[in-house]
Amino acid sequence: MDIIVCVKWIPDTSEADLAIDSGGKDIKKDTLDYDVNDWDRFAVEEAVQLKEKHGGTVTVVTVASEDAEEMLRESLARGADEAFHLCDEAFEASDGFATARILAQFIKNRPFDLILTGTLAEDDGGGQVGGMLAAMLGIPSSTLVSKIQGQDGKVTFQRELEGGLYEAVEMALPAVLSVATGLNEPRFVSIRAVRKVASIEIPVLGLGEVGLDGSQVGAEGSRIQIEKLFLPPEGEGAEIIKGSPEEAAARLAEILKEKGGIG
Amino acid sequence: MKKQIIVLAEHRKQQIRDTTWEAITAGRLLAEQLGAELSCVLLASSVGEMAEKIAKECPTVLAVEDPRFETFNSEAFIKALSAILADKGPYMLVMGNSNAVIDLAPGLSVALDAALATDCFGFEVQDGKPLALRQIYSYKVNALVSFKDAERIVVTLRGGSFSFTPSEAAAGKVEKIASPLGDEPLRKRFLSFVEAEKGDVDVASADIIVSVGRGIGDEPDMDVFQSLADAMGGVLACSRPIVDKNLLPKYHQVGTSGVEVKPKVYLALGISGAFQHVGGIKGNPLIIAVNKDARAPIFRVAQYGIVGDLNQVVPALEEKIKELKG
Numbered sequence: 001m002d003i004i005v006c007v008k009w010i011p012d013t014s015e016a017d018l019a020i021d022s023g024g025k026d027i028k029k030d031t032l033d034y035d036v037n038d039w040d041r042f043a044v045e046e047a048v049q050l051k052e053k054h055g056g057t058v059t060v061v062t063v064a065s066e067d068a069e070e071m072l073r074e075s076l077a078r079g080a081d082e083a084f085h086l087c088d089e090a091f092e093a094s095d096g097f098a099t100a101r102i103l104a105q106f107i108k109n110r111p112f113d114l115i116l117t118g119t120l121a122e123d124d125g126g127g128q129v130g131g132m133l134a135a136m137l138g139i140p141s142s143t144l145v146s147k148i149q150g151q152d153g154k155v156t157f158q159r160e161l162e163g164g165l166y167e168a169v170e171m172a173l174p175a176v177l178s179v180a181t182g183l184n185e186p187r188f189v190s191i192r193a194v195r196k197v198a199s200i201e202i203p204v205l206g207l208g209e210v211g212l213d214g215s216q217v218g219a220e221g222s223r224i225q226i227e228k229l230f231l232p233p234e235g236e237g238a239e240i241i242k243g244s245p246e247e248a249a250a251r252l253a254e255i256l257k258e259k260g261g262i263g
Numbered sequence: 264m265k266k267q268i269i270v271l272a273e274h275r276k277q278q279i280r281d282t283t284w285e286a287i288t289a290g291r292l293l294a295e296q297l298g299a300e301l302s303c304v305l306l307a308s309s310v311g312e313m314a315e316k317i318a319k320e321c322p323t324v325l326a327v328e329d330p331r332f333e334t335f336n337s338e339a340f341i342k343a344l345s346a347i348l349a350d351k352g353p354y355m356l357v358m359g360n361s362n363a364v365i366d367l368a369p370g371l372s373v374a375l376d377a378a379l380a381t382d383c384f385g386f387e388v389q390d391g392k393p394l395a396l397r398q399i400y401s402y403k404v405n406a407l408v409s410f411k412d413a414e415r416i417v418v419t420l421r422g423g424s425f426s427f428t429p430s431e432a433a434a435g436k437v438e439k440i441a442s443p444l445g446d447e448p449l450r451k452r453f454l455s456f457v458e459a460e461k462g463d464v465d466v467a468s469a470d471i472i473v474s475v476g477r478g479i480g481d482e483p484d485m486d487v488f489q490s491l492a493d494a495m496g497g498v499l500a501c502s503r504p505i506v507d508k509n510l511l512p513k514y515h516q517v518g519t520s521g522v523e524v525k526p527k528v529y530l531a532l533g534i535s536g537a538f539q540h541v542g543g544i545k546g547n548p549l550i551i552a553v554n555k556d557a558r559a560p561i562f563r564v565a566q567y568g569i570v571g572d573l574n575q576v577v578p579a580l581e582e583k584i585k586e587l588k589g
Contacts, residue, residue: 131369182507223378249579261528263496
């Protein structure tokens with residue numbers, strides 16, 4: 001099974017202090033650490049596990065800035081065979097639609113059986129690219145996927161519904177599956193493993209090489225655009241208990257006792 | 264042509280889901296602000312009772328019957344909706360951001376040549392154009408998003424953002440239309456529903472819950488948290504990253520895709536408060552959050568909070584609780 005995995009390079013904002021930049025349409029990113037989107041790391045691992053089981057190849061592709069090479073190297077060290085870096089200033093500020101268009105243009109003339117992505121990315125939380133990419137390529141897709149099994153030109157899998165319910169689904173290949181986190185245990189990738197793939201060349205393709213023009217990508221090629229960002233007020237709602245950890249814990253214990261939190 | 268607000272009704276096992284009522288609520292607001300007509304599309308294997316129920320809340324219900332709409336097969340829904348909406352416009356299609364809709368919205372927006380904003384928690388209208396409010400960057404930053412000059416717009420709604428009140432207007436009409444699906448076989452096929460495994464701990468019925476999230480670190484000592492839960496006479500639960508890391512089994516996971524809980528007290532430790540998690544906490548419990556990030560969204564739903572280090576707060580809290588219990 002030949003698999004293409006689309007991965008995203010995002011700032012880690014989960015525990016960082018965030019501030020809006022002077023333009024008011026993005027956050028200050030210069031002090032943030034970047035990493036592969038967590039959901040996408042599971043997608044790469046799943047692709048490698050499917051390759052180990054069924055044979056075939058794993059190709060990783062990203063639309064990202066130059067420093068994302070590190071993420072592609074990690075993917076190669078994880079077991080991917082090749083990686084492509086779609087990188088151009090014109091790609092910046094692409095929304096989900098424009099990003100899907102760049103990926104579709106790159107993928108459409110390549111042979112593949114399956115495309116894997118994460119279901120969503122933790123920066124914009126859009127969850128758009130997988131399904132849009134599938135529609136642009138004219139193939140079926142699904143999201144929140146786990147328990148993937150491939151055989152005879154089709155895949156079966158489960159997808160998450162709400163309240164602990166899943167649905168089992170069968171789909172003809174080629175297809176796009178956007179995975180759920182937790183569907184596998186991503187292996188540890190050592191620095192030594194990354195060094196071993198240092199000689200693999202990662203082609204970097206710009207706007208013209210992908211085969212698009214400037215009006216189709218970036219802000220111009222996007223269908224939605226951010227007009228304004230703002231931070232919700234800090235601690236809105238919660239009464240913050242001040243003091244040293246011991247003092248705060250003592251006060252919290254009293255609140256718990258008073259409100260029935262100690263059974 | 265007059266603008267239209269079209270709501271997609273969601274159902275499972277022949278029951279209308281609450282996301283439909285929330286979408287109708289948002290649809291009413293948008294219709295009023297944009298001077299648009301409101302209608303609802305229901306695709307189901309049997310529309311009868313569900314269509315009547317929706318018509319009580321919506322002026323027009325387009326009802327389409329086909330056995331292939333029994334479950335939310337995204338391929339069948341995208342094909343059918345793009346045929347049904349082909350000659351309509353300008354319009355805004357409004358759906359809940361449920362796990363069923365997540366599967367079909369992106370592909371549908373491409374098929375409709377429409378602009379898509381997912382997981383919206385509010386809307387504004389400026390110069391007759393709608394703008395959507397979303398949350399980005401780990402749900403810590405609010406974004407006001409425009410659709411440029413799109414004539415066709417698709418939006419999905421964050422669960423719980425639009426609370427429904429029944430309409431007092433006269434019931435609307437149900438228009439049945441023939442299924443636009445041809446005989447061509449679908450490439451995607453529903454096989455069965457699968458229930459998640461049940462465990463030895465039932466967080467769904469617990470009154471006191473201690474819940475842990477990503478903020479407890481990569482290699483946490485789970486005994487510390489279990490011990491606190493024991494001292495409080497409660498059970499230990501968690502958010503998704505904890506299950507993903509195999510630190511607790513899935514039946515401990517609180518959230519829309521995990522277990523729905525209705526405790527009296529919910530102590531959230533190192534939980535950021537993403538809506539997928541908070542959406543699983545029902546019944547307005549007392550929520551107390553401990554997190555080192557003062558901007559964690561959990562503090563917006565908690566009544567009390569401590570901004571601090573769990574390694575210091577948790578042992579101190581257990582000690583104080585034991586003292587109070589004597």
